[in-house]
Amino acid sequence: HGFKVSAFNDLFHLSWNMTETRRYKNVNKKLPILAIRGEDDPSTGFEKGSRASINTLKAAGFKNIRHIKYPDMRHEILNETGRRNVYKDILNFLNLPSL
Known part of the structure; x- marks a missing residue:
């Protein structure tokens, strides 16, 4: 099985387009954003990639961004193992009752 070439192509273009602030011009900038990741996740580019994504969102005009990184977690x-904390943070962000 595995990824098809077209999936890699789509993933590349998605990642590339995320960095273009013009892509966000028709999005409500008042929407809160929860950016979550595992601290050891190589697919996010670790701290450098995560910061770049958040900086792009800020440059596009988003102000309400909450970033959480989970230690000892990957993608x-x-x-x-610590997923319960992740779910609690998501529910809290959505103002829903905890688990």
Whole structure:
């Protein structure tokens, strides 16, 4: 199985387009954003990549951005051992009752 070439192409273009602030011109800048990641996730570019994404959102005009990184977690933070904390943070962000 695995990824098809077209999936890699789509993923590349998605990542590339994320850095262009013009892509966000028709998005409500008042919307809160929760940016979550595993601290050891190589697909986010670690701290450097995560900061770049958040800086792009700020440059596009978003002001209400909450960033959480989870120590000792990789890419699948919803399936990691400490996932309960991740779910609690998501529910809190959405103002929903905790688990």
